[in-house]
Amino acid sequence: MKNLLNPKLHILVILIVIISDTIGINKISLGVGAMILLPLFYAFIIAVLLNPNVIKASEKIVDKVSLKSAISLVTISIMPFIAKFSIGIGPKINEIINAGPALVLQEVGNLATMLIAMPIAIVVFKMGRESIGATHSIAREPNIALISDKYGLNSPEGVGVMGVYVVGTLFGTLFFSLMASFLASLDLFSIKALAMGCGVGSGSMTAACSGALVAMKPEMEETITAFAAASNVMTYATGLYMSLFIALPVSEWLYKVLSKKEKA
Numbered sequence: 001m002k003n004l005l006n007p008k009l010h011i012l013v014i015l016i017v018i019i020s021d022t023i024g025i026n027k028i029s030l031g032v033g034a035m036i037l038l039p040l041f042y043a044f045i046i047a048v049l050l051n052p053n054v055i056k057a058s059e060k061i062v063d064k065v066s067l068k069s070a071i072s073l074v075t076i077s078i079m080p081f082i083a084k085f086s087i088g089i090g091p092k093i094n095e096i097i098n099a100g101p102a103l104v105l106q107e108v109g110n111l112a113t114m115l116i117a118m119p120i121a122i123v124v125f126k127m128g129r130e131s132i133g134a135t136h137s138i139a140r141e142p143n144i145a146l147i148s149d150k151y152g153l154n155s156p157e158g159v160g161v162m163g164v165y166v167v168g169t170l171f172g173t174l175f176f177s178l179m180a181s182f183l184a185s186l187d188l189f190s191i192k193a194l195a196m197g198c199g200v201g202s203g204s205m206t207a208a209c210s211g212a213l214v215a216m217k218p219e220m221e222e223t224i225t226a227f228a229a230a231s232n233v234m235t236y237a238t239g240l241y242m243s244l245f246i247a248l249p250v251s252e253w254l255y256k257v258l259s260k261k262e263k264a
Contacts, residue, residue, distance in 0.1 A: 009066040009073075016046050025215055037178075038215060040208055044174050091222065106196060106231065110137065110242070114251055122258045129255065133160030136251040139168060140201050142240045150248070173208035176200075180212040191217050195224040199231025201239050206232045 020039035028037065052059040052067060062070075114135045121131035133151070137143040139161045144153075151157040176198070184194055191213060198209035210228040214221045 006066055006069045008063075009069050012050070012062070012066070016043050016050075019043075019046065038208075038211055040177060040211065041174060091226070106199075106234065108242070110200075110239070111247060111250065113138075114247060114254070118251060118254050119258060122255070127160070129156040130160035130163070132248070132251045132255055133157035133162075134164045135160075136247040137161075137239070137243050138172075138200055138202065139164035142201070142236070143243055146240060146243055146248070168202070168205070172202060172205045176205045177208040177212040180209040181216055184213055184216040191220055191224060192227050195227035196231040198228040199233070199235050201232065201235040203232070 017039075020043040023039065023042050025039070026037045048054055050058045050062050052062055052064075114137075117135040118131050121127040121135055127134070133139070133147050133156070144161055144165055147153070147155075147157050147161040153159075153162060180194060180198065183189060184191065194213055195210060198206050198213070200206065206228050210224050213224045213228075217224065
C-alpha cells in the first residue's frame, strides 16, 4: 500500500497528463486515410522515455520503487474505464442484440491472427515452441494463466506468451489507437464493427481504440463505447475457452506441420 501511495510517482503522472493534454489531439493525413494522435499517444511516449529499462539516465527521475509501484497501478487505473464501459452497455442493449451473432462469433476471428503469425514466427524468425505461446492469442492475463498451468512460465511456451504480453503492454495501446483512427478514416467499415474490434480482452487497448474512434466520430460516442464494452466482455467470457479448446490445439498442430517443413 505504501508503494501505491508513492507521491513522487503520482506527481510525475499528473505532469505527464498535463503535458499530453496541453498538446491535445492532432490529425495526420495519410492520403487515403488519416491517423488521430490522442493525448494517450504523447503520454505513452513520455512514459517510455522515463522508463529506466529503456533509457538508463531516467533512473535519476524514476527510481526502482516508483517503477515497481507503477506496474501495480496499471491494473487499478484501468478499472474506471471498465466501469464506464459497463454502464454504457445498458442504454444500447437493443442495438447490441440487433448485432446478432457477430459479437458471439468474433472470437473465432482471433484465430486468424495465429494462422498469420505462426508461419512468420517459425519460417521467418526461426522460433521454436515459443511461437505457440506467442501466437495462440493476444497474450493477456487469462492466456498467461492458461500457458502457466499447461506448460509453466519457465517453458519455451511461457517465454513466448510473456514476450507478447510485455510488448502488448508497452505498445498495444499505441498501435490500437493509431490503427483504429486510420481504419475509421477510410470509411470502409461500419463504426460499430470497428468498435466491436476494440474489445480484445484488454482494458487499456479497448480504451485506446474506442477513444480514437470517438475522436473520429464524436456524435456516436455512446454507441462506440457500448459496442466496445460488450465486445470486451464477450472476449473475456469466451476467449479463455476458445484458447483452451481450439487455439492451443490448433497451434500445437500447426507448429508440428511447419516445423517438419522447415526441417525438410
